[in-house]
Amino acid sequence: MVKVVVDSMLGNLARWLRVLGYDTEYSRKMQDGDILSLAIRDSRIIITRDLGLHRRAIKKNLMSVYIPPELTEIADMLTLIAEKLGLSIDFDKGNTRCPLCNNRLSIVPKAQIASLVPPEVLNKYDTFWYCSKCRKVYWQGNHWKTISDTLEIVKSRLNRKTGGPSSAESRV
Numbered sequence: 001m002v003k004v005v006v007d008s009m010l011g012n013l014a015r016w017l018r019v020l021g022y023d024t025e026y027s028r029k030m031q032d033g034d035i036l037s038l039a040i041r042d043s044r045i046i047i048t049r050d051l052g053l054h055r056r057a058i059k060k061n062l063m064s065v066y067i068p069p070e071l072t073e074i075a076d077m078l079t080l081i082a083e084k085l086g087l088s089i090d091f092d093k094g095n096t097r098c099p100l101c102n103n104r105l106s107i108v109p110k111a112q113i114a115s116l117v118p119p120e121v122l123n124k125y126d127t128f129w130y131c132s133k134c135r136k137v138y139w140q141g142n143h144w145k146t147i148s149d150t151l152e153i154v155k156s157r158l159n160r161k162t163g164g165p166s167s168a169e170s171r172v
C-alpha cells in the first residue's frame, strides 16, 4: 500500500487519505526539508501545493504529486491523485486510519465503547472504530453521506476516463 507525506497546506486532504486507509504523514510544523527527508527515509510519495518543493523532489528522483492552486475541491484533488498514482479510492472498513493521528483503527464491539459514546449513537449504528492513540471512537454519522457522495463522484470520473466498468456495461 502506498505511503504518502502531505504538505502543511493540505491538512484536509491528509484526513481523507487516512480515512481511505493510506499511511499519511502530515504536520502543520513540517518544513520542506523535513518532508524531503521523510520521503527518502520512509519511501513516501510527496503530495504538495508547493511547486518549488515538487521540483526539488523530482530532482532528487522522489515521487511527487503537485496539486495546483485552482484545485480547491477535495473531489478534484482525489481524482488527480488517484489518476497519477493509480490509487483505489474505495472505503474499506477493515483498513482505515485515524484522521487525526494516522494510527490504524480497529473495529470494536459495541460493549467495549458503550461508555464512550452517547446512547442514541450506540443504538443507531452498528460499526464503531477505535483509535488507541487518541482514545477516540468513530462511527459513520450524518457527515458520512457527504463523504461517500464525494467518493462516488471521484469513482465515476475515474471510470469514465479509464473506460472502467460503467462504460463497458453500456456497450453491452
Ligand SMILES: [Zn+2]
Residues within 6 Å of the ligand: 098, 099, 100, 101, 102, 103, 131, 132, 133, 134, 135, 136
Ligand atoms: Zn488517532
